[in-house]
Amino acid sequence: MRTLIFRTAAPYLTALMLLFSVFVLLRGHNEPGGGFIGGLIAASAFAIHGIAFGVPTVRRAIHFHPIAVSGFGLLLAALSGVVSLAFGVPFLTGIWVSPSLLGMSVDLSTVMVFDIGVYLVVVGSITSIALGLEDREDE
Amino acid sequence: MEIGAQPLTLLALLLPFVAAALAPLLCRVLKHNAAWLLALAPALIFLHLAGFVPQVASGRPIAGGYDWIPSLGIRFSWYLDGLSLTFGLLISGIGALIVLYSGGYLKGHAQQGRFFSFILLFMGAMLGLVVSDSFLMLFVFWELTSITSFLLIGFDHGRQAARRAALQALVVTGMGGLSLLAGLLVVSAVTGARDLSMLLSSGEAMRESPLYLAALLLILGGAFTKSAQFPFHFWLPNAMEAPTPVSAYLHSATMVKAGVYLLMRLNPVLGDTAAWETLLPVFGGTTMLVGALLAVRQTDLKLMLAYTTVSSLGLLVMLTGFGSERALEAAVLYLVAHSLFKGALFMVAGLIDHETGTRDITRLAGLSRAMPITFAAGLLAALSMGGVPLFFGFVAKEEIYAAVGVLGVWPVALIMVAIAGNALMFAIAFTVGLKPFLGSRDDMPKRPHEGPALLWIGPLCLALLGLAAGIFTQALHAAISSPMASAVAGMPMDITASGIPHLGLPLYLSAATIALGIAVYRLQSRLRDVIAGALDAIGWGPDRGFDQVLRGLVRVSFAATRIIQNGRLDIYLTVTFVCVAITLLVPMVAYGELPAAPQFPALLPHEWTIVMIAVIGLGAVVYAKDRLTAIVSLGIQGFAVALLFMLFGAPDLSFTQFMVETLSVVILALVMTRLKLTPSDHRRRRDKALDLTVSGSCGVAIGLLLLKVTQLPFDDRLSAFYEAHSRELAHGRNIVNVIIVDFRGLDTLGEIAVVMIAGLAILALIRVTTPDVAKDAR
Secondary structure, three states: OOOHHHHHHHHHHHHHHHHHHHHHHHHOOOOOOOHHHHHHHHHHHHHHHHHHHOHHHHHHHHOOOHHHHHHHHHHHHHHHHHHHHHOOOOOOOOOEEOOEEOOEEOOEEHHHHHHHHHHHHHHHHHHHHHHHHHHHHOO | OOOOHHHHHHHHHHHHHHHHHHHHHHHHHHHHHHHHHHOHHHHHHHHHHHOOHHHHHOOOOEEEEEEEEHHHOEEEEEEEOHHHHHHHHHHHHHHHHHHHHHHHHOOOOOOHHHHHHHHHHHHHHHHHHHHEOEHHHHHHHHHHHHHHHHHHHOOOOOOHHHHHHHHHHHHHHHHHHHHHHHHHHHHHHHHOOOEHHHHHOOOOHHHHOOOHHHHHHHHHHHHHHHOOOOOOOOHHHHHHHOOHHHHHHHHHHOHHHHHHHHHHHHHHHHOOOHHHHHHHHHHHHHHHHHHHHHHHHOOEHHHHHHHHHHHHHHHHHHHHOOOOHHHHHHHHHHHHHHHHHHHHHHHHHHHHHHHHOOOEOOOOOOOOOOOHHHHHHHHHHHHHHHOOOOOHHHHHHHHHHHHHOOOOHHHHHHHHHHHHHHHHHHHHHHHHHOHHHOOOOOOOOOOOOOOOHHHHHHHHHHHHHHHHHHHOHHHHHHHHHHHHHHHHHOOOOOOOOOOOOOOOHHHHHHHHHHHHHHHHHHOHHHHHHHHHHHHHHHOOOHHHHHHHHHHHHHHHHHHHHHHHOOOOHHHHHHHHHHHHHHHHHHHHHHOOOOOOOOOOOOOOHHHHHHHHHHHHHHHHHHHOOEHHHHHHHHHHHHHHHHHHHHHOOOHHHHHHHHHHHHHHHHHHHHHHHHOOOOOEOOOOHHHHHHHHHHHHHHHHHHHHHHHHHHHOOOOOHHHHHHHHHHHHHHOOOOHHHHHHHHHOHHHHHHHHHHHHHHHHHHHHHHHHHHHHHHHHHO
């Protein structure tokens, strides 16, 4: 798998896919996309990087263990639901704020945080599976 | 009923559990002296319950409770009449003494706090059991006593014998508990009663029901296992593996009496029938004789006492089922007397063990000088157990003989059993309470000396109570025994028996018992050999039977597991998919729900092209020479389907499908290379045919199901709602995403939790199997 072309292209591909995954994640509320798809794209990116440069490189790059990322995502998603309790509405009700940033109104919400949690869970779980399998290939 | 007493009673019922939670902490700070503080809990409960005595004695039971599961009509309710109150007083009163005793007995033990916890937990469970009104509560506490008993017997879990005894007790009494539950359900179905107080007022409904015998047998199954009746008696002597405070408390004074309690409680409803008056005396009488004979065979003080406990429980069951009011009175008196003297004797045995290092009667002698207080307690308790005048045991025995001493074949048979059993118990009583203290001192593992106050306070109190109760009988009858007997008989009763001997048949029988008892005491060592010889000749007993049954069970489960969990993935998959096909196809065919032939859609040329690509991909999967090609071909089919999604207006779905297909191919390829499978498929033709059939049926089944589903009228209320409100309620235009993260956010939370757990599991799987695979490969 480690041809010169692949190894040359892989870093650009990975970077682009990661960027794209975040783009897909953030636009998901209004256009096709969202945390699930974004997470899958990011996981593919890490898988490609792993195939091209070996698992240790990817592990170093992510810094955290992928399953920890997944756990953090789950925690984030659950906590985003708790925020609504402070406002006296049921668990997981979306809370929206629209602060003005550089003259532009930006919609921020607990729903978005929830979606980021979904993204992290998917990235973490799939990446840890893929890396786990690739790892054994390198023995 | 007083309103103010209700929360207090609830508090009293919960107090042991609170004390159990605090025990380890207190024990860490105060060491064994925590016992003084912890004993306050049962003492307070005792005082609280004692406050009810006047009201209950005047014939007005105390009822109270709170709603527990209102939707099912289940209440957390208690009912205190003479029977439950007497039990409650015994449990809390003896409980307080036992806590003190445990403080001394396990002094310096590393796990003393845990022990306190367990014993207080048990106390709470037992107390709950006897005061419970609702059936469900009764059952829950019943099982709770089995579980806490398991913990206590297995307290010294480093020893194999203790673990076996604990398991045995749990299995026997736990199965009895299930039998009891079934029995209570039958009773509840017949009478409509959900609690005991309601059942007691149901009159003849139960006795006249055709289900009477079934209910009786099921309930006896619970009572006989708990109260160690023959042939379920074997767990009780084995339970002597527990520390002595446990034996004194659970396995003589309280828990094993739960079965007797239940029989007494249900006597007004189930009693007075031929079945009741045959089964109880027969099993009770047998148990009494077997227990007493086995007791004489032992040389270990605790084991002797354990077998006499079995014997006494038999006597109680026999009396309960005898069918006369006098016998019930006798049972009541004997129950109270037994709790006092047996608890005391157990503690004396433990005390001797603690101070001398042995419980073997053939090695113990001449302790009277070294342990005078223990001697006093032991002797007093033995006198009561032996049924010597002025002691409470005598009162009970007189009443037994007065009740059974009527003419007829049946009573005479029972009276012989009673005399024999009592004489043997007389002998054991003095073997434990007198023999170790007489004669010249032998060499013992430890130099004997009197134990600390914590240890002798309990047995001495109980032994003295046995004497006091024998002297002030009338006061005791008024407060305790008459109300209890009334509750058992279901009608007002007045007990008059006293500790002063009166001339008459009972006294002669008593005298005969004592004479016989003295003879047995003197000939004990010879008798022991005779019985040991007889037992060796029999060889097999229920105790060994238990082991055999358990071994058989393990073997059967092992064989069943080997068949079901055979570890072959291909068989698991085949079974799973066959089940899928059957569940989908059979109902569809059986109920004539097959879909109508679909109308073929008019597709555009490029759409046809994509469909063809999918079909070609599938064909390639089937005809692929090696696995990698098959996996990639499967990906082609998936991509084609994703394109179709895109064309028919589901961008989100198609997007996800693309990613899932890509990752599936990557991961499948990785798995395949890791598993070191041969690249080509070399299944036999027969296997291939089977797999083809299974996969074909699954495919057809799911295809038919989808066709059928799409042919049903589509209810679009939900999608219309999402379409209408996605923008205004959730501020999003992408309905799919809005549903995922907002409308159905809780579902998604559950799903991502599943994703994460799956990831975790797969990771563990990869890690665990790595070394094995590597080893196999080499």
